[in-house]
Amino acid sequence: MGSIRAPATKRSTNLTVAVKCRPLTERERGRDIVRVFNDKEVVVLDPDISKDYLDRIQNRTKERRYSFDYAFGPNSTNLDVYQRSIRSTIFGVVQGLNATVFAYGSTGSGKTYTMVGTQDDPGLMVLSLNTIFDLIEKDNTSDDFQVTCSYLEVYNEVIYDLLEKSSGHLELREDPEQGIIVAGLRSIKVNSTVKILELLNLGNSRRKTESTEVNETSSRSHAVLEINVTRKLQKRYPAQVTRGKLALVDLAGSERASETNSAGQKLRDGANINRSLLALANCINALGKQQKKGLAYVPYRNSKLTRILKDGLSGNSQTIMIATISPADNLYHHTVNTLKYADRAKEIKTHIQKNIGTVNAHVSDYQNMIDNLQGEVSRLRKELAEKETQLNAKPTERDKDDEISWLNALSQETSENVQERINLQKALIELDETNLRNRKELQHLDDAIAKQQVIENEGAVVQALQSRRQVILDNIRDNDELGIIYQKEVEVNEKRRGQLQDMIDEAIKNNGNKTYLGILSQYRLLGIANTELQFEMAMRDQIISSQREAQRHLWNLLMSLGLDERQIVELGAKQGIIVEEGTKIKPLGLSNLTTPLDLQRKNYSPSQCSPSRSQFGALTCFYPQTSEASSRSLNRENQKMHADFCREDHLSSFCYISHPFSPSAYQPWLSNQPILGFGAFNQHSDGLRNSFPHMRSYERGPSTSSFEVNFRQQQQQQDAWAVANKQEVNMNHHVETSSAWDHSRSAITHRGGTMQTTFGHLQTNQVAITVNSPLGFRKLPTPTQQNVSPVLPPHVTTNFQEKRF
Ligand SMILES: Nc1ncnc2c1ncn2[C@@H]1O[C@H](COP(=O)(O)OP(=O)(O)OP(=O)(O)O)[C@@H](O)[C@H]1O
Known part of the structure; x- marks a missing residue:
């Protein structure tokens, strides 16, 4: 088997942002407020038509203007979008490059239409595959190609296989060779667009959809179609294999749950959708910085979606974001939010600086998290024991059925709250560790610059060191700012935890059996979270113990070289x-x-x-x-x-x-x-x-x-x-x-x-x-x-x- 290699030459890539505005649908009777100029500029007019010229020049209007790599108006077809913004990237996939194309926008803005399309206006998924098969067919080398595809959805932070009739929950695994993989996900060998279309249709029919106020068949999940193109280069000896990966992602709507009049399950969907999207946004921000400045922390682990997309978003990947918007005046806020997000995707900011802890502090952070969780678990255990005694003494009346669902919802939210806190804490720790490394490098650079400056004719070297130093400084500032954002999120999370706790306390006071069950499930979920942390802690312990071992070896080495213990300690x-x-x-x-x-x-x-x-x-x-x-x-x-x-x-x-x-x-x-x-x-x-x-x-x-x-x-x-x-x-x-x-x-x-x-x-x-x-x-x-x-x-x-x- 030949080795899989990325192409030898790497070029730096920037996230390409394309905006696509769909036409007004039949249901929409509003005014069209979006204008596209020069195939790059998007102007969103103030939906309030009473505003006049004076308002505009005095900046009292809500009119917004943005500029992107590409912009497509309502008359553009999916083929237009494809040919101008995607097609060239697909060539790279056949050469062994990774690419990720994702559609982002609020509900009903046209993401699924853009990615999947219709018979008359095939979407980017279909068009990309067409190109891939076309290129393979026209290839006049004797190379062997194999195209496989998988299709999954992430719904409520659970992964399902869309190519399986009744897929169970799939887990993410970190494979040392392949990176992040979805264990058990079907990967089907395909050799024609027709076959893929069949699979796509099948998969789409299995996607979780709901009718929201804005879209009758709104996708509530994030769908990822992954196409792998493996190419065996026959003319080389030994035969070399390249593997290009194309991830086409149809994200769920970016709107806030409250904006779609959601409640209950829908509300929860909304919260999870936004969590994944927030995580994606954070990754894209960090990647944007990284592409320009090198080492910056990318918080992939904050959601399943970002972990799945990690490979495609980093390394030798070209990433294209298609921001979809509606021209309807009543969706002004959605449109502007989407455009702001798209605009941010290409922005790099400078930020303030914060002090940083040591590796030991990180370990103790983990310990604190575990201690807190253990405290929570033991408190719940105690409450359960008390409740059990009460139940034995006085059998409670049966509560109403809806209480069960209320408790379940409460339980689920509590578990999500815990999970979110864990993720945020982990992210904070990772961020700190990244900055710790940055600071060490900074210190080395400072030393090196100081030394180089005393040497004559070393201007070029000093300059190189100084520009690297600036990059590191910027990274530190960026990471610190991200840390502050996470810290704020932790505070919000803690606040919510308090509220949830009050609700649980109230339920315990007022109810019997059902509450007991609710706490029981809560206890179980916390137990799981706790186990996960224990596992992480064990891993950390392992690292610490191997470091200690390394120190011991060093001792041995130094002693073997003639130093005694006292000398070593003195030194x-x-x-x-x-x-x-x-x-x-x-x-x-x-x-x-x-x-x-x-x-x-x-x-x-x-x-x-x-x-x-x-x-x-x-x-x-x-x-x-x-x-x-x-x-x-x-x-x-x-x-x-x-x-x-x-x-x-x-x-x-x-x-x-x-x-x-x-x-x-x-x-x-x-x-x-x-x-x-x-x-x-x-x-x-x-x-x-x-x-x-x-x-x-x-x-x-x-x-x-x-x-x-x-x-x-x-x-x-x-x-x-x-x-x-x-x-x-x-x-x-x-x-x-x-x-x-x-x-x-x-x-x-x-x-x-x-x-x-x-x-x-x-x-x-x-x-x-x-x-x-x-x-x-x-x-x-x-x-x-x-x-x-x-x-x-x-x-x-x-x-x-x-x-x-
Ligand atoms: N370019 C277009 N031309 C014609 N109709 C379109 C276009 N884009 C979207 N539509 C129509 O708009 C409606 C919503 O589109 P779509 O389902 O793709 O939205 P979405 O962004 O995927 O929504 P959700 O996030 O809720 O799944 C559909 O009826 C679709 O046919």
């Missing part, structure tokens, strides 16, 4: 690090280790070394933490060429090691193969061979400075590294000279418990070794000559300097 204290008690476990058989490399016994005194002068921190900022680092040249030129920013959350420790090696004593890199041993160095070689008995001598020429250390030969150290390697600790190293960046044709590999280091040609008198960890080492103690000595070139002396990100 930590010097750097302001509190060493956690739990991490100080007995080292893995290393406690009896005799310091393997006592450099102090040798002739390598600190006085032989010059302290490192460093732009190193800045450079490391440029490079992603990757084991490929060794293959990149670190000279100044390439540094500029690969101006790639490290986004990893890495707290690193650098050791700068100076040695008196002559820059001219230089031998080109000869081999990529790890070799056990070290090269013929200067006058120190013999002494080194004595002090590094586990390394064999390796003669490569008089000036070769290659050397390697194999930890396998030091069993105890190997233990530590083996454990660390299981955790995939990345170790990159960089080589710095005192005068200029030279090269990094050197490698560190660490496979199967072995860490081998080879410095290709040490045309350098300063060596830097970076220890980076994606596992979240809080900080490495400052290295000393002892703890790094096993990886030193034999002639290297002892001047260390720590650099931390």
